[in-house]
Amino acid sequence: MRGIGFLSFGWWSAAPGSKVRTAGDVMHDTIRLAEAAEDAGMDGAWLRVHHFEQNTSSPFPLLAAMGARTSRVELGTGVINMRYENPLYMAEAAATADLISGGRLQLGVSRGSPEPAADGPATFGYPLSYGDTAAEDSARRIAEFRHAISGAGVAEPGPSAHGRAGEKLPIQPQSPGLSERIWYGAGGFDSARRVGELGMHLMSSTLVLEATGEPLGVVQTRQIEAFREAWREAGHAGEPRVSVSRSIMPIVDDLTHTYFNPYLERDLMGANRDQIGEIDSTVSTFGKTYVGDLDKLERELRQDDAVMESDTLLVTVPNQLGADFNRVTFGALAELRDRLSR
Known part of the structure; x- marks a missing residue:
């Protein structure tokens, strides 16, 4: 493992203790998190x-603002539900944000996950065509998006077009290299292999859509191996990247102890472990929470096969506690990365 980042759900609420109580709060605080x-x-x-x-x-207005206020960190999404997206408008927005950041975007996309709306994409104006599946619809949108950000022409020129006759017009702006920084959030073995065949990078979260009774990291590692094998077999250039997400709570001072000690007590009692459950009518494996001081975290994460097989670890953060609180844990997480990289 060579990189570590945070993954924020960006929740806001007026619950007691919340530092981000409105939508405006969470936007400004997310920039501060970056x-x-x-x-x-x-x-x-x-x-x-x-x-x-x-x-x-x-995400794109927020990513652009984060890019303008930082200079080094990668800026990513995990993940964009493509069934809600106009691929060409998204290509313009993504290129704009990437140019502002100096080429640091890492965009995770997928077919989406269960949501509160009965048919959100249709409400946004994108109903499924007759006989289509959500996976097929999102796959077409992803392909169109990737085609557009590659610089290929997508629109027939009109009488006032300023270009060479007969050539289709590409979207503008273009951001060189963005097409090589697209990730897919895969949940199962077959989808992980398909990601490798298509030449996208692999994102795997704190759950996988398989349940063998084995630890999450073991099941996830098989998916990672299948992805890398498919990438090689397809002959793609460059290095196939893999990120995995984990819930990690470093206890480094009195305040983090106050917030995280209940999770540590559950862990010490043996109640904190990977779980088998159901999501989207699929039996799945859900990962446990890692909590404790850095020595304990390092020891346990070294035993997580998928963490050690990945190149990027994304840590879900309690964003409602605010940027000032998370700034302390970020320092601990950076040290944890250094330990795991040795």
């Missing part, structure tokens, strides 16, 4: 994207 991560020596600032909920939903 600054804090960079100051602490972390490598990435990634956002969850969900619609019809009190959390971040439209």
